Amino acid sequence: xxxxxxxxxxxxxxxxxxxxxxxxxxxxxxxxxxxxxxxxxxxxxxxxxxxxxxxxxxxxxxxxxxxxxxxxxxxxxxxxxxxxxxxxxxxxxxxxxxxxxxxxxxxxxxxxxxxxxxxxxxxxxxxxxxxxxxxxxxxxxxxxxxxxxxxxxxxxxxxxxxxxxxxxxxxxxxxxxxxxxxxxxxxxxxxxxxxxxxxxxxxxxxxxxxxxxxxxxxxxxxxxxxxxxxxxxxxxxx
Amino acid sequence: xxxxxxxxxxxxxxxxxxxxxxxxxxxxxxxxxxxxxxxxxxxxxxxxxxxxxxxxxxxxxxxxxxxxxxxxxxxxxxxxxxxxxxxxxxxxxxxxxxxxxxxxxxxxxxxxxxxxxxxxxxxxxxxxxxxxxxxxxxxxxxxxxxxxxxxxxxxxxxxxxxxxxxxxxxxxxxxxxxxxxxxxxx
Numbered sequence: 001x002x003x004x005x006x007x008x009x010x011x012x013x014x015x016x017x018x019x020x021x022x023x024x025x026x027x028x029x030x031x032x033x034x035x036x037x038x039x040x041x042x043x044x045x046x047x048x049x050x051x052x053x054x055x056x057x058x059x060x061x062x063x064x065x066x067x068x069x070x071x072x073x074x075x076x077x078x079x080x081x082x083x084x085x086x087x088x089x090x091x092x093x094x095x096x097x098x099x100x101x102x103x104x105x106x107x108x109x110x111x112x113x114x115x116x117x118x119x120x121x122x123x124x125x126x127x128x129x130x131x132x133x134x135x136x137x138x139x140x141x142x143x144x145x146x147x148x149x150x151x152x153x154x155x156x157x158x159x160x161x162x163x164x165x166x167x168x169x170x171x172x173x174x175x176x177x178x179x180x181x182x183x184x185x186x187x188x189x190x191x192x193x194x195x196x197x198x199x200x201x202x203x204x205x206x207x208x209x210x211x212x213x214x215x216x217x218x219x220x221x222x223x224x225x226x227x228x229x230x231x232x233x234x235x236x237x238x
Numbered sequence: 239x240x241x242x243x244x245x246x247x248x249x250x251x252x253x254x255x256x257x258x259x260x261x262x263x264x265x266x267x268x269x270x271x272x273x274x275x276x277x278x279x280x281x282x283x284x285x286x287x288x289x290x291x292x293x294x295x296x297x298x299x300x301x302x303x304x305x306x307x308x309x310x311x312x313x314x315x316x317x318x319x320x321x322x323x324x325x326x327x328x329x330x331x332x333x334x335x336x337x338x339x340x341x342x343x344x345x346x347x348x349x350x351x352x353x354x355x356x357x358x359x360x361x362x363x364x365x366x367x368x369x370x371x372x373x374x375x376x377x378x379x380x381x382x383x384x385x386x387x388x389x390x391x392x393x394x395x396x397x398x399x400x401x402x403x404x405x406x407x408x409x410x411x412x413x414x415x416x417x418x419x420x421x422x423x424x
Contacts, residue, residue: 009308020245020366027247029363032283033413037393039423042385043346047356048369048424050306051296052322060259090240101255109251113290127258163249170308171296171356172424174367178246195365196244204243227240 010232011044012172013088021195028152030195044172051170059097064130066100066142074124076105076143078219081179081207084136085166087230092136093173098226099165100128100140107146116148141219144181152191159184159193166226173228180206181222245366250290252360256326264337268318271300271338276372276399276407279331280359283414287331291361293411295323295335295372297354302341327361339374345384352383359411359421368421372409376401393420 023034067074081100085093103109103126106118110125128140145160161178168174180193187193196202204227213221265273280288298304303315325333335355342350355372373380375398380386386394396419399407412419 015242019242022365024365027363027365030365031363032286033288033361033363034365035368035418035421036283036414037418037420039421040389041423042388044424045346045351045385046304046309046343047296047298047351047354047371050304050308052294053306058260063258086240088240088242099255099258101252103251109254111251111254113250113253125254125258127255129258163246163252163255165248165252165255170306171358171369174294174358175243175245176248176252176292176360176367177243178249192246192365195246201241201244204241205246225240227243229242 009046009049010235012049012170012229012231015229018198019201021197024191024195026191027195048171051172051174052167053096053169060129062130063128064138064140066124066126066128066140068141069125070123072123074104074121074143076121076124076146078141079144080139080141080213080215080219080221081162081224082137082139082213082221083207083224083226085132085138085168085226085228086136087228089230091230092132092134093168093228094132094134094136096132096169097165097167098130098132098138100142100162102126102142102145102162103148105143105146107148118146118148147186157186157189159186159190164226166228168228175226175228177226178205179224182206182209247362247365248292248360250362252292253290253326256292256324259324262324264320264323264335266318269338270316271319271341272405274337274339274405274407276335276337276355276409278333278409278411280327280333280361280411281331281413285415287327288361288413289327289329289331291327291331291359291364293325293327293333294358294360295337296356297321297323297337297340298343300338300341302343302350304343342379347384349382349384350379351385352377352379354383354385357411359413364413368413369424370411370419370421371397372399373397374399374401374407389420396420
């Protein structure tokens with residue numbers, strides 16, 4: 001083999017237990033979809049420390065203003081969602097892909113599986129894509145998503161949320177999550193939100209209203225930082 | 239230290255995000271290596287297919303190089319190969335990746351790993367992404383792979399893509415129950 005062994009990358013720190021939610025019978029669809037066998041612990045290798053990393057290959061065009069993707073203006077409350085992608089030591093994660101998808105102002109997704117009796121908006125698709133800048137910053141302009149019912153249990157409604165997909169620098173930083181809005185009355189009732197058991201950890205998924213980010217006479221601003229796994233300070237030993 | 243943001247499910251509607259991407263193309267005519275197709279189905283604990291999952295892959299090029307700054311050999315990686323694959327499972331729970339057979343990459347112990355592809359599974363009803371690997375059942379190097387060696391022998395077969403024809407492999411992902419795929423804590 002022609003591979004030099006001199007330069008060893010450093011490992012990612014482990015994720016503290018209680019960060020990512022386990023299977024949760026309260027969210028019924030998890031019951032048959034989460035593995036029952038214990039995960040097999042393996043060492044990190046080059047295969048996990050590397051990973052898809054924008055902009056090597058164009059995944060799609062940048063589209064960070066969801067209110068300007070059609071001929072007309074979508075209905076609903078225009079908002080700005082801005083924040084940074086950081087590692088767990090607060091270091092920025094630059095040049096990484098951030099994608100979002102969400103319901104429209106009425107709580108309806110532009111997806112054929114969504115049969116909620118609420119109107120579609122011909123001027124709103126609900127998907128966006130951007131790349132973080134050198135300081136790890138991202139920014140979207142969108143419409144505040146509505147609440148919507150789902151079939152998990154009697155009278156089940158989701159808190160308003162925006163789905164976020166972040167690649168990060170390696171396979172181990174891949175994160176798909178949901179950003180919530182402060183003070184949503186549905187928080188105590190939602191099994192997906194509460195699948196994260198520790199209230200302090202759960203709070204990391206809730207954005208904050210930011211008057212500084214709010215543009216006068218135009219749109220409210222919500223700030224939300226996304227924190228990914230970070231690296232050990234020292235390289236892996238062979 | 240800041241707290242890591244928890245994972246949440248992709249839910250049933252991530253298709254609108256995937257549709258907004260370009261088509262997933264990993265190889266072009268110029269890409270070096272043996273063309274392969276990996277096909278399979280994603281199955282739930284009751285044997286039913288999972289038609290609303292996002293299956294993602296990451297792999298080295300034909301010479302075992304990753305186009306990534308952490309690979310010291312990245313400058314020699316095939317610029318025409320995209321190591322990132324993604325698929326939204328269809329109504330039959332099916333996914334399909336048209337790619338190349340990956341080369342061998344370094345192992346942490348100084349040896350080399352058998353050819354493999356990293357797989358991430360996300361779906362409605364899955365709160366946290368699950369990671370596994372695809373190995374190839376016709377690959378002699380499997381016998382010396384340090385990761386496969388960590389897997390209980392009676393479950394290793396769940397990580398092997400079965401050769402089903404010339405350049406074709408079959409690999410099912412079973413989330414639960416009999417033949418449950420091995421998932422990793424990395």
